[in-house]
Amino acid sequence: MNASIIDPLQGDFPEVIEEYLEHGCMKCIAFNRRGTLLAAGCNDGSCVIWDFETRGIAKILHDDECSSPITSICWSKYGHRILVSAADKSLILWDVMSGKKITRIVLQQTPLQARLHPGSSTPSLCLACPLSCAPMIVDLNTGDTTLLKVSVSETCNGPTPPSRNKCSDGITSFTPTAACFNKYGTLVYVGNSKGEILVIDYKNGDVHAVVPISGGSVIKNIVFSRNGQYLLTNSNDRIIRIYENLLPLKDEVRALDDLSGNHNDLNNIENLKAVGSKCLTLFREFQDSITKVHWKAPCFSGDGEWVVGGSASKGEHKIYIWDRAGHLVKILEGPKEALIDLAWHPVHPIVVSVSLNGLVYIWAKDYTENWSAFAPDFKELEENEEYVEREDEFDLIPETEKVKGPDVDEDEEVDIVTVEKDATFSDSDMSQEELCYLPSTPSRDVPEQQEKCVESSSKLLDSNNTGSPLSEEAGPNGHMMNHASSPLEDDAGRMKRKRKPSEKVLELQAEKVKKPSKSSKSEKPKSKSLADQDNGNGFHGGGLYDE
Amino acid sequence: MATSTTSSGGGGTGTQTFKPYRHLKTLKDHENAVSCVKFSNDGTLLASASLDKTLIIWSSATLTLCHRLVGHSEGISDLAWSSDSHYICSASDDHTLRIWDATGGDCVKILRGHDDVVFCVNFNPQSSYIVSGSFDETIKVWDVKTGKCVHTIKGHTMPVTSVHYNRDGTLIISASHDGSCKIWDTRTGNLLKTLIEDKAPAVSFAKFSPNGKFILAATLNDTLKLWNYGSGKFLKIYSGHVNRVYCITSTFSVTNGRYIVSGSEDRCVYIWDLQAKNMIQKLEGHTDTVISVTCHPTENKIASAGLAGDRTVRVWVQDS
Numbered sequence: 001m002n003a004s005i006i007d008p009l010q011g012d013f014p015e016v017i018e019e020y021l022e023h024g025c026m027k028c029i030a031f032n033r034r035g036t037l038l039a040a041g042c043n044d045g046s047c048v049i050w051d052f053e054t055r056g057i058a059k060i061l062h063d064d065e066c067s068s069p070i071t072s073i074c075w076s077k078y079g080h081r082i083l084v085s086a087a088d089k090s091l092i093l094w095d096v097m098s099g100k101k102i103t104r105i106v107l108q109q110t111p112l113q114a115r116l117h118p119g120s121s122t123p124s125l126c127l128a129c130p131l132s133c134a135p136m137i138v139d140l141n142t143g144d145t146t147l148l149k150v151s152v153s154e155t156c157n158g159p160t161p162p163s164r165n166k167c168s169d170g171i172t173s174f175t176p177t178a179a180c181f182n183k184y185g186t187l188v189y190v191g192n193s194k195g196e197i198l199v200i201d202y203k204n205g206d207v208h209a210v211v212p213i214s215g216g217s218v219i220k221n222i223v224f225s226r227n228g229q230y231l232l233t234n235s236n237d238r239i240i241r242i243y244e245n246l247l248p249l250k251d252e253v254r255a256l257d258d259l260s261g262n263h264n265d266l267n268n269i270e271n272l273k274a275v276g277s278k279c280l281t282l283f284r285e286f287q288d289s290i291t292k293v294h295w296k297a298p299c300f301s302g303d304g305e306w307v308v309g310g311s312a313s314k315g316e317h318k319i320y321i322w323d324r325a326g327h328l329v330k331i332l333e334g335p336k337e338a339l340i341d342l343a344w345h346p347v348h349p350i351v352v353s354v355s356l357n358g359l360v361y362i363w364a365k366d367y368t369e370n371w372s373a374f375a376p377d378f379k380e381l382e383e384n385e386e387y388v389e390r391e392d393e394f395d396l397i398p399e400t401e402k403v404k405g406p407d408v409d410e411d412e413e414v415d416i417v418t419v420e421k422d423a424t425f426s427d428s429d430m431s432q433e434e435l436c437y438l439p440s441t442p443s444r445d446v447p448e449q450q451e452k453c454v455e456s457s458s459k460l461l462d463s464n465n466t467g468s469p470l471s472e473e474a475g476p477n478g479h480m481m482n483h484a485s486s487p488l489e490d491d492a493g494r495m496k497r498k499r500k501p502s503e504k505v506l507e508l509q510a511e512k513v514k515k516p517s518k519s520s521k522s523e524k525p526k527s528k529s530l531a532d533q534d535n536g537n538g539f540h541g542g543g544l545y546d547e
Numbered sequence: 548m549a550t551s552t553t554s555s556g557g558g559g560t561g562t563q564t565f566k567p568y569r570h571l572k573t574l575k576d577h578e579n580a581v582s583c584v585k586f587s588n589d590g591t592l593l594a595s596a597s598l599d600k601t602l603i604i605w606s607s608a609t610l611t612l613c614h615r616l617v618g619h620s621e622g623i624s625d626l627a628w629s630s631d632s633h634y635i636c637s638a639s640d641d642h643t644l645r646i647w648d649a650t651g652g653d654c655v656k657i658l659r660g661h662d663d664v665v666f667c668v669n670f671n672p673q674s675s676y677i678v679s680g681s682f683d684e685t686i687k688v689w690d691v692k693t694g695k696c697v698h699t700i701k702g703h704t705m706p707v708t709s710v711h712y713n714r715d716g717t718l719i720i721s722a723s724h725d726g727s728c729k730i731w732d733t734r735t736g737n738l739l740k741t742l743i744e745d746k747a748p749a750v751s752f753a754k755f756s757p758n759g760k761f762i763l764a765a766t767l768n769d770t771l772k773l774w775n776y777g778s779g780k781f782l783k784i785y786s787g788h789v790n791r792v793y794c795i796t797s798t799f800s801v802t803n804g805r806y807i808v809s810g811s812e813d814r815c816v817y818i819w820d821l822q823a824k825n826m827i828q829k830l831e832g833h834t835d836t837v838i839s840v841t842c843h844p845t846e847n848k849i850a851s852a853g854l855a856g857d858r859t860v861r862v863w864v865q866d867s
Contacts, residue, residue: 416756
């Protein structure tokens with residue numbers, strides 16, 4: 001809506017750390033579909049839901065039964081449910097609005113990643129990738145687990161029944177296997193330790209296609225873009241590969257059946273590879289050819305235009321951003337703490353990264369005000385333009401002045417009610433209500449603060465002259481002072497409020513105001529700044545800018 | 548007692564005959580000028596603010612008094628409802644804003660920080676922020692949960708007369724006596740656009756249309772204009788009323804056709820057809836300037852407030 005007035009000349013990726021969030025020790029993060037809420041899983045088993053717009057805590061999900069570190073966190077499609085996997089081998093499903101646990105399922109192995117089925121708003125299935133076992137589909141209602149195949153053996157004839165509750169063969173016990181749902185949850189894409197991508201229909205366990213990656217090194221992450229058109233793999237050979245998805249969205253199974261129609265023997269590797277070549281095609285490869293870093297938590301931007309990956313080297317917090325054409329556009333450097341998780345905001349050019357010591361950093365564009373904003377007829381030009389004056393510009397009565405009338409047809413119909421559907425969310429099923437915001441209830445004032453402060457502070461304010469320290473912080477006309485209320489500040493603010501002179505002292509000062517004296521005049525600005533303390537430490541807790 | 552005159556100008560859309568609004572009830576419970584009236588977003592309640600330092604919450608269906616909110620030490624200039632209709636925020640001459648619980652009728656929070664009369668206030672659609680404009684020439688954004696001032700925007704050189712959020716809460720529009728109307732980005736507090744920049748006349752009121760694409764702005768030269776802020780050009784002008792001195796609020800009526808409704812210093816409520824710009828009806832009955840008007844979100848009901856010579860809230864309905 002406001003796209004028309006935002007400057008299109010600035011690039012669409014983040015540049016600096018804007019703020020950081022602190023609450024306990026957070027390990028993993030996930031945005032909800034619209035990016036209005038950010039869920040973070042903590043070391044102590046609780047989940048914090050941040051209101052991303054106010055950067056305040058909207059809800060904390062906590063249950064006594066769940067107290068071990070969270071390994072992954074995932075939202076349901078419309079934001080009503082959150083699934084977390086924890087280090088005590090359990091999967092926990094939460095209801096967001098009420099903050100209550102719905103179910104807890106204990107598996108045989110610690111799940112490193114758990115993903116809810118993306119197709120429905122109250123999914124009953126999830127995909128779990130355990131530490132040293134094949135990925136499995138877990139039914140959240142019954143607790144049943146179904147292992148998925150991770151390799152197609154050459155010697156196999158006929159389908160092998162999936163073994164229940166037992167680790168499947170063919171996989172060493174040390175390599176976790178990556179897997180993800182495709183956009184509508186019709187298929188599961190598994191990246192195995194032989195460097196192959198398997199396309200599996202999880203309903204019957206059939207492997208429909210195999211896409212081998214050159215070099216055959218272990219696949220560590222596999223992730224789809226939001227629109228389901230691109231697939232990203234992160235391999236042990238330090239290369240991030242982008243594949244284009246050739247299957248039609250929503251209709252994949254039928255398309256696969258058509259493709260493999262000629263090949264009756266599904267277990268023939270060559271046939272599977274042939275089908276695979278029609279499912280995915282290699283689009284780009286990203287690597288840092290100089291430092292050859294391993295990548296951590298690579299993912300797409302919300303619109304699929306950018307790919308972001310974190311450097312897995314210990315002791316550095318580097319985020320690489322490439323455009324889809326393959327060019328490295330930016331390296332973001334944060335404080336010297338290893339990066340453990342990364343997420344790109346679904347809509348805005350914002351990246352959120354989690355560092356090893358549990359802080360969540362928010363990277364955003366460095367906003368500068370547009371000069372064209374200051375007057376209605378200012379326009380930004382890309383380069384200097386020579387002004388050619390009109391023929392009659394310096395005439396006493398230039399004719400063309402009269403023609404300056406409104407270009408707009410005043411009789412044109414104006415529509416003040418229709419809202420255009422946001423293209424980013426075009427697949428919204430409007431019958432489902434989406435949970436975008438958790439209600440903010442104002443926290444009640446402590447009664448004494450109200451009564452006593454009413455009188456004393458209004459007197460202070462009345463006699464306040466404009467030479468108070470607050471107005472010194474004013475920037476140039478039109479500039480704002482960002483009193484970003486990060487939680488660190490909340491603590492500081494709360495602490496400062498305790499240190500603020502008690503109500504009695506305020507009253508004393510109020511009385512002094514009635515009889516003005518030199519000492520009280522010097523006290524007034526101090527007490528005023530304490531009373532209005534909301535800018536305390538400035539909006540960064542020191543030294544968090546990237547280079 | 549209350550009469551309404553209908554004027555049919557030329558060039559109306561003519562598809563529906565306009566049924567005139569008629570006076571339903573006069574509410575006389577305030578002891579001084581009523582500065583603002585607003586229906587709640589769910590339409591069940593009506594709130595009014597007055598220079599008698601109190602707010603009154605009425606039931607919208609029965610028009611009986613539910614609560615009287617007492618606490619401010621000076622008169623109140625503006626009020627705003629939260630989106631879930633549970634909270635009201637009031638802006639007062641005592642330099643503070645107060646958040647009230649509408650069901651219980653008690654004060655939940657006091658927001659301090661302005662250095663002068665707080666003149667206008669609004670919630671954002673998510674009701675997580677409150678924006679306020681003051682005679683101290685600043686606009687402040689407050690976090691509802693904690694009550695802390697999150698941004699202070701110093702962008703005007705005279706009192707700020709009106710502040711409003713757009714439909715998704717990403718933009719704030721502010722109008723001021725210094726003649727300017729500016730659009731700010733909520734997240735950063737940066738200035739995005741200046742819509743009007745003349746030194747005179749003062750812009751007394753500005754608000755976004757329901758779909759957030761247009762801005763209705765009133766200036767103290769008897770004019771209301773509908774702007775497309777993307778192109779920076781105004782599309783419609785509405786006139787015929789009197790507005791030279793007071794910051795009179797106007798609003799969109801969308802429940803039964805598209806209209807612009809505004810108060811006026813000649814004691815009437817004016818209704819214009821949105822597209823044709825002609826005045827359709829003039830509601831008479833108040834005995835002083837009509838300073839504020841509000842339209843019910845679902846029913847064809849308008850409430851209006853009068854200044855000190857009148858002190859009443861009048862409710863008008865359209866027969867179906």
